[in-house]
Amino acid sequence: MGARWADFQYEIYLNGMNGTVPRLPTDLTRLAELAEHRLGPGPVGYVAGSAGDGSTERANRAALERRRIVPRMxxxxxxRDLSVRVLGRTLPAPLALAPVGVLSIMHPDAECGAARAAAAQGVPYILSSASSTPMETVAEAMGDAERWFQLYWGSDREVTRSFLGRAKASGFSVLVVTLDTPLLSWRPRDLDRAYLPFLHGVGTANYFTDPAFRAGLDKPVEEDPDAAVLHFLGLFGDAGHTWPDLAFLREHWDGPIVLKGILHPDDAREAADAGMDGVVVSNHxxxxxxxxxxxxxxxxxxxxxxxxxxxxLFDSGIRTGDDIAKALALGARAVLLGRPYAYGLGLDGQAGVEHVIRSILAELDLTLALSGHASPATLDPGVLTDEPA
Known part of the structure; x- marks a missing residue:
């Protein structure tokens, strides 16, 4: 039997006997509004912002909400056992924390706070290339816990090669390559505030500490940070990558490689043909x-x-335990959770992230049990029905 995630609810009720209630809502859909109220629209706006008018974010939620679970008695x-096998390792639950960059805008503990929370709960933490904290520091904060590294695949091969070497040396076991961000999209919420954290040197820690990146500067970062930011912006993305270029990544990474941002079945087939190990169905x-x-x-x-x-794997729109169940029923092996844990971090640091993890997995555990499933293994498309339009 695996971890009894559902026991979190009884822990909450027992604490209530002493007059103690949770510091954060257990309904994770309330976190964004609460975080904006406490932290202000600036940092939360960057995390919450979407492309264009937000239609894709709304569609993500609608697609999950439209599908309904049919409980069996x-x-x-x-x-019950929520553990799953993913990329050759056993995870205690079908969940990992998605790569979210620039977390110092949410809380001083930034990525280290989120990473420690993931380690404490036994779920993988995926560190963003665009983190506020160097990868070596985050790795040290996690001890031996499962950690994956996300790569924004830029235009400088030497920087990419250096990143992969540093990540491997720091104990990151899986490489997650984000394909959907060769350019930044049109994001009105950020544009209306004229705010891009990278221009303020936030989210550049891995680059500014990288020897290959620093070798491309005329002056050290410390002497001319503005020039370093411009150099970063010049190499961050590359709209010219094509499928054959994946061979370079495979040459320099001997562990599993997962491509994030796949939405078309033909692209998934291309990934398999290129010798990749996994994909994340995601629209960022x-x-x-x-x-x-x-x-x-x-x-x-x-x-x-x-x-x-x-x-x-799957991300984009996960907010509840039943969302996870639906994604698993549709064929995902596990899901990545992003914005909710960033809000939890902003509201209560490491403890806030742990609250988010425990809440969503308790809800998943209970959803499965009350629907007649003792593990994710029995979930398939037949457990779902589409709500009539």
Whole structure:
């Protein structure tokens, strides 16, 4: 039997006997509004912002909400186990924390706070290239806990090679390559405030501490930080990458490689043909292409296209435990959770992130049990129905 995530609810009720209530809401959909009220629209606006008019973010939620779970009765669910096998490792639950950059705008503990929370709860933490904290520092904060590294695949091969070497040396075991951000999208919420954190040197820690990056500067970062920022912006993305270029990443990374941002089944097949190990069906939480297909609507076709050739993960729109159950039923092996933990970090540091993890996994555990499932293994598309339009 795995961890009993549902026991978190009884812990809360027992604490209530002493007059103690949770510091944060257990309904994670309330966190964004609360975080904006406490922290202000600046930092929360960057995390919450979407491409264009927000239509893709809304579509992500609608696609998950439209699908309804059909509970089954009189099944023995006393002994439950949420653990799953993902990329050759056993995870205690089908959840990892998605790469979210520039977390110092949310809380002083930044990525280290989120990473320690993930380690404490046993779920993988995916560190963003655009973190506020160097990868070595985050790795040290996590001890031996499972950690993956996300790469924004830029134009400077030497910097990419250096990043991969540093990540491997720091114990990051899986490489997650984000494909959907060769350019920043049109994001009105940021544009209306004329705010891009990178221009303020936030989210550049991995670059500013990298020897290959620093070798391309005329002056050290400390002497001319503005020039360093401009150099960063010049190499951050590369709109010229094509499928054959993945061979460079495979040459310099000997662990699993997962491509994030896949929405079309043909792209998933290309990933498998290129020798990749997994994909994340994702539209970057609606942050990149306005009017995009909802991630949950794209998921079944991607799963059907690759079968067992790739591990299929999912993100974009996950806010509740039943959302996770639906994504698993549609074929994902596990999900990545992004914005909610960033809000939890902003509201209560490491403890806030742990609250988010425990809440969503308790809700998942209870959702499965009350729907007649003792583990994710019995979930398939047949447990869902589409709500009538």
């Amino acid at each position: 009189l099944r023995d669910v006393r002994e 939480g609606g942050r990149q292409v306005a009017g995009s297909v909802a991630a949950a609507d794209a998921l079944p076709d991607v799963v059907d296209a690759v079968g067992d050739r790739l591990t299929v």
